[in-house]
Amino acid sequence: MxxxxxxxxxxxxxxxxxxxxxxxxxxxxxxxxxxxxxxxxxxxxxxxxxxxxxxxxxxxxxxxxxxxxxxxxxxxxxxxxxxxxxxxxxxxxxxxxxxxxxxxxxxxxxxxxxxxxxxxxxxxxxxxxxxxxxxxxxxxxxxxxxxxxxxxxxxxxxxxxxxxxxxxxxxxxxxxxxxxxxxxxxxxxxxxxxxxxxxARHGISRPIFLERVAPRLTGLERLRLAESAGAAGVATGADLAAMPLVRLASYVLSLAADVRTRRRAELVGALRASAARAAGARAGTWGSVAAVLDDSFSSFGSPVKRRRPLAVALACNYLLEALAGAYRGLWVSRRTDPLQARASGHTPLGQRILDALDTRPGMLVIVSDGWDNAPPGLAAEVLRVWRRKLDPGGEVGIVHMNPVYDADTFDVRRLSPMVPTAGIRDAEDLPALVELARFAEGRTGLAELRAYLADRAAR
Known part of the structure; x- marks a missing residue:
């Protein structure tokens, strides 16, 4: 013990x-x-x-x-x-x-x-x-x-x-x-x-340079230069579907709304292909999954990490869709089109958690920085009542994924002690982080955690 x-x-x-x-x-x-x-x-x-x-x-x-x-x-x-x-x-x-x-x-x-x-x-x-x-x-x-x-x-x-x-x-x-x-x-x-x-030293014009250097570009360089090269009339040939999921989501979010609409088939196809690659053999094995995804104003991040939290939420949306047998994604803004996600408004997490739990999914994944403010504390109270009164046996697995570190608490901000919280940076890590989050529930102890770390190191 x-x-x-x-x-x-x-x-x-x-x-x-x-x-x-x-x-x-x-x-x-x-x-x-x-x-x-x-x-x-x-x-x-x-x-x-x-x-x-x-x-x-x-x-x-x-x-x-x-x-x-x-x-x-x-x-x-x-x-x-x-x-x-x-x-x-x-x-x-x-x-x-x-x-x-x-x-x-x-x-x-x-x-x-x-x-x-x-x-x-x-x-x-x-x-x-x-x-x-x-x-x-x-x-x-x-x-x-x-x-x-x-x-x-x-x-x-x-x-x-x-x-x-x-x-x-x-x-x-x-x-x-x-x-x-x-x-x-x-x-x-x-x-x-x-x-x-x-x-630059030889005075070569940008369009000519981009056109001739394109075969030497890496996948990430192609993605970074796609928009500027397109403005110069040069196609870099970026393979969007081959990009890591969060990087691809960040690229999608950097596009204007009308561009996303015009390129919908291409962008959604690339996001789903990248998510399917990340899911691998686990695709379709997670049963019924609901997600509450934070697209409030704070998901903008900061000027040096522009739209990073929102990109993680968008990437998780498509990965969970690939992992689940049945999936329902709920954005706090109540938008229904993930491709048009943008950071705006308050964070009514509590209400959206209620909406997600209404169908009693097998698993609920909350992707948020944890700043529940409409009204403050509602999410914590909803989760407390759900765990203690409505689902004490834990039939619905609930996990909170937080992409933002809170310097004041030396941790990621938690919604409630009733559910485990894990930090997340890349959506591809989500399955492993759900596994790690079980240690935060108190159902397993130090010996199991040491064994888990030793097993990861050995692998």
Whole structure:
């Protein structure tokens, strides 16, 4: 049986997991960037100091890259803490710019023990095309090589430390970079971000540049440039259905209402295809599902996380539709067309929860930042009465997914102690987060949580 200390530990770890999933240290609708960073820094110090093994194990959860980098940096600063294989696995899942930024921060902090050098060495050795990285992230690669005390011989070493010492490179991307200084045609063999600088230097017009560089664009670059390139009369060929669900939802929400209407078939088809890919073998297995989705004004987020909470809600709508055998999505604004979602108005969560529970679904998923204000506290009271009086056996599973970290409470804001709350950043993680949320209900304890983390790490 769990002791009181075990219950506190379980609660602390779940609180940290919610923060590490949702917070990126940036400004939110109800909190400044400074408040976010200060709160998050305290949590990292507190959890690492009190539960070092569980702190390291959270790398196996679906936490965001910002917090994964913080955890890895903190583990490397303390020799003997953390599993090197888990650190290497997590680094392999992170975007290259984020990893190179982490290596630079380790160098600035003077973290240069043997394990750190080995991790940097192995990560660089595992890159599919280090020459490509050397062109796209040249200063970052050079910094990592120096910090790990690596010796690069041949063309790559010359390119990083004496790029004009050779009159020709045999590696195509390195030779393209050399030629691009004087040959306009060579820049189209370079990564987009590098080619863009050379295009400006050579005075190439934007439409011509975009048309010729299009074959070199990554999927994310195609999506980011779709609108600006379209305005210039250039099609980037973005494959919307191949995009991650929340990124795609953010793109859809960035479009004007009339554009969404005109492109309805394309956009809805892409959202459903992306959701079906995320659902995978679980598609159609969740039975009857209802969702209450927050599109109130606070779902706008902030200027640096524009419409992020609303994008998560829109993405969850299509993913739940794919997971459920029967699905009903209810927006707090009472809009019926998810494609036309926009952040506006108050947050009458309580009334919409009543509407959702009226049909007694097998599961109710609430996606909201938790600021119930029309009237304040109604959602909590509805959930309390439902759990204690109308459904004490828990026949209707209820879970609250919150995409926003609340710096004041060191957690995501909860609607009610009657239902579990989990932080969410990417809709694809929703099935795993529903599984994790059961620990917050108090039906399972510390031993089960430790076993769950160990199993995730082993997988």
């Amino acid at each position: 769990d002791t009181y200390a075990d219950l506190i530990e379980c609660e602390d770890v779940l609180l940290f997991a919610n923060a590490a999933i949702t917070s990126t240290g940036q400004r939110e609708f109800h909190g400044s960037a400074g408040e976010q960073r200060l709160s998050l820094d305290f949590l990292h110090r507190y959890i690492q100091g009190n539960y070092p093994d569980l702190y390291a194990a959270t790398l196996a959860l679906d936490i965001n890259d910002h917090n994964a980098a913080l955890i890895i940096a903190n583990l490397l600063k303390q020799p003997g803490t953390g599993d090197g294989r888990l650190i290497a696995w997590r680094l392999a899942r992170m975007s290259p710019p984020r990893v190179y930024r982490l290596f630079r921060e380790l160098r600035r902090a003077g973290v240069n023990n043997r394990r750190t050098r080995a991790i940097i060495r192995d990560w660089l050795a595992g890159r599919p095309d280090l020459a490509f990285d050397a062109v796209k992230y040249r200063s970052a690669v050079k910094s990592a090589v120096r910090h790990a005390h690596l010796t690069l011989t041949g063309e790559l070493g010359d390119f990083l430390f004496a790029p004009f010492s050779r009159t020709r490179y045999d590696t195509p991307v390195l030779e393209a970079w050399r030629r691009a200084h004087y040959d306009k045609s060579a820049l189209y063999d370079l990564p987009y971000t590098v080619a863009e600088g050379f295009a």
